[in-house]
Amino acid sequence: MKAKKPPPLSVALISAPWPLYNRPSIQIGSLKAHLKARFPDITVNAHHAYLQIAEAVGYPVYQALSERTWLAESVYAGLLFPEKKKEAKDVFQHQARGKPDLKGIDFVRLVATVEKETKKILSHIFFERMQLVGISVCLCQISASLYFIRQIKRRVPGIRIVLGGSTFSGLSGEALFRFFPEIDNLVHGEGERPLTSIVESLIRKREGKEGISSIQGVTSRDDLQMKAPPVFDQVSALKDLPPPDYEEYFSLLNTFSPGKRFFPTLSLEVSRGCWWRRQARTVKDGGRGCAFCNLNLQWWGYRRKDPGQCAKEVDRVTQKHRVLSVAFTDNILPIAASGALFDALASHGKDYRLFCEIRAGTPKALLEKMHRAGVREVQVGIEALSTPLLKRLNKGTTALENLEIMKHCEALGIKNNSNLILSFPGSTKADVEETLRLLNFAAPLRPLRPVTFWLGRGSPVFRNPLSFGISRVKNHPNYYRLFPRHVADEIPFMIQTYQGGRTYQKKLWRPVYVQIKQWGKEYARLHEDPTHTPILGYSDGGAFLIIRQRRSEGPSLNHRLEGLSRKIYLFCDTIRSVDDILFHFNGLSKERVLPFLKMMVKKRLMVNEGAFYLSLAVRI
Numbered sequence: 001m002k003a004k005k006p007p008p009l010s011v012a013l014i015s016a017p018w019p020l021y022n023r024p025s026i027q028i029g030s031l032k033a034h035l036k037a038r039f040p041d042i043t044v045n046a047h048h049a050y051l052q053i054a055e056a057v058g059y060p061v062y063q064a065l066s067e068r069t070w071l072a073e074s075v076y077a078g079l080l081f082p083e084k085k086k087e088a089k090d091v092f093q094h095q096a097r098g099k100p101d102l103k104g105i106d107f108v109r110l111v112a113t114v115e116k117e118t119k120k121i122l123s124h125i126f127f128e129r130m131q132l133v134g135i136s137v138c139l140c141q142i143s144a145s146l147y148f149i150r151q152i153k154r155r156v157p158g159i160r161i162v163l164g165g166s167t168f169s170g171l172s173g174e175a176l177f178r179f180f181p182e183i184d185n186l187v188h189g190e191g192e193r194p195l196t197s198i199v200e201s202l203i204r205k206r207e208g209k210e211g212i213s214s215i216q217g218v219t220s221r222d223d224l225q226m227k228a229p230p231v232f233d234q235v236s237a238l239k240d241l242p243p244p245d246y247e248e249y250f251s252l253l254n255t256f257s258p259g260k261r262f263f264p265t266l267s268l269e270v271s272r273g274c275w276w277r278r279q280a281r282t283v284k285d286g287g288r289g290c291a292f293c294n295l296n297l298q299w300w301g302y303r304r305k306d307p308g309q310c311a312k313e314v315d316r317v318t319q320k321h322r323v324l325s326v327a328f329t330d331n332i333l334p335i336a337a338s339g340a341l342f343d344a345l346a347s348h349g350k351d352y353r354l355f356c357e358i359r360a361g362t363p364k365a366l367l368e369k370m371h372r373a374g375v376r377e378v379q380v381g382i383e384a385l386s387t388p389l390l391k392r393l394n395k396g397t398t399a400l401e402n403l404e405i406m407k408h409c410e411a412l413g414i415k416n417n418s419n420l421i422l423s424f425p426g427s428t429k430a431d432v433e434e435t436l437r438l439l440n441f442a443a444p445l446r447p448l449r450p451v452t453f454w455l456g457r458g459s460p461v462f463r464n465p466l467s468f469g470i471s472r473v474k475n476h477p478n479y480y481r482l483f484p485r486h487v488a489d490e491i492p493f494m495i496q497t498y499q500g501g502r503t504y505q506k507k508l509w510r511p512v513y514v515q516i517k518q519w520g521k522e523y524a525r526l527h528e529d530p531t532h533t534p535i536l537g538y539s540d541g542g543a544f545l546i547i548r549q550r551r552s553e554g555p556s557l558n559h560r561l562e563g564l565s566r567k568i569y570l571f572c573d574t575i576r577s578v579d580d581i582l583f584h585f586n587g588l589s590k591e592r593v594l595p596f597l598k599m600m601v602k603k604r605l606m607v608n609e610g611a612f613y614l615s616l617a618v619r620i
Helices: 026-038 049-057 059-066 069-080 082-096 107-123 142-155 174-179 192-206 247-253 307-321 335-347 364-373 387-392 399-412 429-442 477-482 485-490 502-526 563-571 578-584 590-602
Strands: 010-015 043-048 132-136 160-164 185-187 218-220 266-268 271-273 302-304 325-328 353-358 375-380 419-422 449-452 471-475 495-499 536-540 544-549 557-562 606-609 612-615
Touching: 010 026, 010 049, 026 043, 026 132, 026 192, 026 266, 043 049, 043 247, 049 059, 049 107, 049 247, 059 069, 069 082, 069 107, 069 142, 069 477, 082 107, 082 477, 107 142, 132 142, 132 192, 142 160, 160 192, 174 485, 185 192, 192 218, 266 307, 307 325, 307 335, 335 364, 353 364, 364 375, 364 399, 375 399, 387 399, 387 429, 399 429, 399 606, 399 612, 419 502, 429 502, 449 502, 471 477, 477 485, 477 495, 536 563, 544 563, 557 563, 563 578, 563 590, 578 590, 590 606, 590 612
Parallel strands: 010 043, 010 132, 132 160, 160 185, 266 325, 325 353, 353 375, 419 449
Antiparallel strands: 185 218, 271 302, 471 495, 536 544, 544 557, 606 612
16 A cells, blocks of 8 residues: 655744844745755745734833843743743833833733743644744844744644754854753854755654764754854855745735734845955965954855845835835845946836945945935944954045045935944043044034944954953843843853953043034934935035034024035045145145145035045035
């Protein structure tokens, strides 16, 4: 008698809270698309569980929680470890201070709502019919993901649970398996190829064949003696990957009441990894790249898609889901390919609203292409307004280049949401003084967001602490408040703490923090004007230039530049050296040019860094 063929393999992919609720998870969307392309007969369901939690607690509350790691982690920590509920509540209340959307929020009631909704989510997933559950874990999803895993395993003890994502990528996983025996496999690096191998192994076993004994890029609960992480197994070319599948996210959103529905932002990728670390071959190869950055622990090297393929994917997914907002998830868009990408997007004739992260050295001409294509918001890798500090950060840019791109974004109406890192180890008084000087010139531009330096596991600072004057690196104290001590002692978590001048740095950078807060208030006050004219703008009269310098207190200042003065000012729309100016305006002497440049700097119509100058006014 012929043996009965088993039903197709069934896989669930889950993204637990707390990603941005208005974006479908690109991690599980990409994995689903890849698995379905490779195994058309299996069932793969992607569960964007965080969206249901956001709907249950309210979008403003969810947004506030997702913006701060310790707020997010505290909610599920008390559910995962009931003995830590009080400490979790203390962490929550401390972190919630100053958050308007969390004012009056009762922690106990919030946790009860989240617990009820989580159990409701899990009860509607038929794990009994499934053979595999994959969960992607990023920065603030640790306690939530572990709680989901524990609940799933209690319901179906025999189900295979695979953990992946950047949070634990590259770790041996020995302690993780010991403390959380519900986890069967840990995927290191990106998940497409390792998850494919796991599925292939399960299919073989269901067909009565021998499974795959060792899978590259994966460790299991049986590998407790394996101290070294495995070699990553990643796709060689991103062109081979299909666009993410977001079907379940939109189906879920459509079940909400009309008042709870919204138009999401689609996440897509052009590249993976860091361009500056494109030659990396091992997980420990981390000499290049920004000193503070640990965003590339799940990748080796750098890969990108063809611009034409990316443009087609944007066209296809926006058409399919009837939305126009797209966020490119790349750490930094590749400059070399971006021109062709944004030309292609502009040719679609769609009113896209695009977000991307870019480098400070992005040329003005490329920014203009981006704007024509629909880029309305960017995050630039600013990080500092002191060139010596930028060198210590290993940014490869200058403070003047940072001001230049801030100015070009202002001119184009591109919202620039960028950070200024405070209290970086080894910062000097000279770094702070230069930052304060340049903040005065940055006043007409969109304010930067002050971010106190935090030490990320795997970053160059973490790998070479003595080079940055720090020592005694260990897990952040809040992990000890949210997790049992034996867990916090042995699992190397993402956020670290250290000793080495922290109090001194905080005091040193305090004036910068105060000035940035004042900058934000002044910028907002000056933009209350419904005309939305630039704070520092010019109108060109051909033979003359009129510059208007708006002030929050007192009337605006007006300046007229004529003839050669106008030409020099416009020539310095991008960074120019004194030698550049003398060469361009042949016949001018340094003695004639320098007084004009110094006068412009004194009036804060231009800014300089040594012999390099930049005009600050943007065209009205």
